[in-house]
Amino acid sequence: MGKIERSQKLFLDALKEKFHGQDPKSVNTTFYNFDGVKQSPRKREFMAATKAIEQKRGISMYDPEHCHLGGIPMGQRQLMTYEVSGTGTFVEGDDLHFVNNAAMQQMWDDIRRTIIVGMDLAHTTLQKRLGKEVTPETISEYLHILNHAMPGGAVVQEHMVETHPGLVDDCYVKVFTGDDEMADSIEKQFVLDIDKLFTPEHAAVLKKNVGKSIYQAIHIPTIVSRTCDGGTTSRWSAMQIGMSFIAAYRMCAGEAAVADLSFAAKHAGVIQMATHLPARRARGPNEPGGIKFGLFSDIIQANRKYPNDPAKASLEVVGAGTMLFDQIWLGSYMSGGVGFTQYATAAYTDNILDEFTYYGMDYIKDKYGVDYKNPSPAKLVKPTQEVVNDIATEVNLNGMEQYEQYPTMMEDHFGGSQRASVLAASCGITTSIATGNSNAGLNAWYLSMLMHKGGWSRLGFFGYDLQDQCGSANSLSMEPDRGLIGELRGPNYPNYAMNVGHQGEYAAISGAAHFGRGDAFCFNPLVKITFADPSLKFDFSEPRKEFAKGAIREFVPAGERSLIIPAK
């Protein structure tokens, strides 16, 4: 370890804006003079909205000046705004609660309603069992029918009810393949063009991994997955696939071969975004707790857009991951609470984690000669314990010192869990990028935790006691613990299952190993391609920008019901 000079402080602009007119290095400030909860425009909006609601329904609602602490409202200190990192957009904290942010909801909707289904098994059944001809033309016709059926259009039977296209306009199916000739022969509207979406190097790798197989990237209607659940996605999709095959290939609706097609569409040819969870978690497939960290890093597309900036690519995974795993999964699905919003937002606001991570980039370049802007497996450092310790120690000490030197930043991250996650994430991401090894990154995370606790005699909430003080022992223990590499771990991994402030960062640490290597994908090339689709409602290459758009109410989501409710 050894401190390096870095004059740029990415968080300074945010701190100056948040604590307007105050020196970011000031140690003292004033309290109790901010007019309480009324200092926040958003809280005032909530209070005004409540008046109208109460008049209409005759039941009391939001009343922060009476209900909070027996009449002492929030806002005895300054209620801060936040800059969504990397966007320059300042928002109210409330705007980052997923209930108040349509982009956050849509990100999760877009994952939950997605399923990938291979076509090879079905084509084999059609060709070998039924003797049908399968050509690019028949595939295009099938896709035409499928894009009618998937949103809820009838294809075979008489006198069927159907869904209003205006309610399900986000639903569609595209295909992709590594076979250029086949891709060129299928109607363009239905094809995900790998060559256009990825760099030539990444496209070549992805196409090689996909091979001559054809896969359907299916997105069922948001409104369906919201009304039902993630387990519905494969079922809804399989039903429409089966009917579309019957229609496109003029099959008998009751013939035995349909069962083969159904089995392929429901099970054998299906790639879920998330595995189902044990009964005690009571969730089917395609729910957040079953998303593997490596797969999540493939869903997020920042490395596709910014292949020469692995730090940014990782930070976007952090933002998306903490939102999904902390705010939605642990915060509401699992805990049943209003959400753990501020555990998560610390990691993607005010450029604080960004600054710590780029300090790490400067450090690995300075100390180890890692040219992180030109990712390559050939330029990485061997992940020895000494290297992990060195990188994690320096990046962690720098982060702690920044918090100390800028007391406004400490005030910004007012909770120990926030600081612990941010410090450890910067260590983990830096180490992953330097070594190309996600378990080295995880190991760095845990050293950061021990060091943090040693330095400040505190860490995060009780959950940090659980996993972060035994993490050193399980981050590389493959045999004794039947452990997994980071990419294969997920939110339900032992010790990770109920701990806010970790999972999004772990996902990024897994991704960072590959972003640092310049890999085309982290875990599953099919997922990487599927979420590169520009037709998706949520732009997975810029999750933080999308969240900012949601916060300032500029994001247009799917699943709206205004078509079928009275106009206001």
Added chain:
Amino acid sequence: MAYTPQYGPGTSIVAENRRKQMNPNYKLEKVRDVTDEDVVLILGHRAPGSAYPTAHPPLAEQQEPDCPIRKIVKPTEGAKAGDRVRYIQFADSMFNAPSQPYQRTYMEMYRFRGIDPGTLSGRQIVECRERDLEQYAKMLIETEVFDPALVSCRGATVHGHSLRLAEDGMMFDMLQRCVLKDGVVKYVKDQIGEPLDREVSVGKPMDDAWVKAHSTIFHSLAGVAFRDDKEYVEYIQRIHALRTKYGFMPKEE
């Protein structure tokens, strides 16, 4: 070979202060006087002078099972009397409050009996039988592990440990349970935030030189940088490396 506790690594004053607080053979310096009644008022669990509410009859009056552990472990006075379990919780400013959450827990585990501490980032709670608690609380408030401005007793709404200090040097408390009046810190509410019938004085805030000299937190702006205590940093690296390689049965290489 008898084990001699070392109470932690480090060559800095911070490390030394940590060891002193943990070491039960070191007598914590008494810095202020707070009466027994005042401690009871700050705690807010019972009215001064009232009987201790009980969770069970005194041990002497109830049939004890024939349990070898009960023969080995001597009950505390509170346990003997059947007191209910109550708590004191502290928020410690990161600007050199003389004790800090984990440090408090370590210290209490070495010095007190019959306790159940809980450690978080912004607060540390210790629970035990009520009459034992009052003794422990008195020590925790009267000695060098307390500073009236930088440490405060907060049952709920603890927000403040990481914030800048108020202009008068007090740690933020949205309930303003204690206020600085004429240079003396006075509790006007008990630790849970119920207003007190009278103010309870806990003395003058210690000066900067004192809090720096008694700090148990590394802080590059307000005191000693963690980086500067190389022994401490290397110790943590070593623990981490040993746990990585050997789990929780570490071996020297």
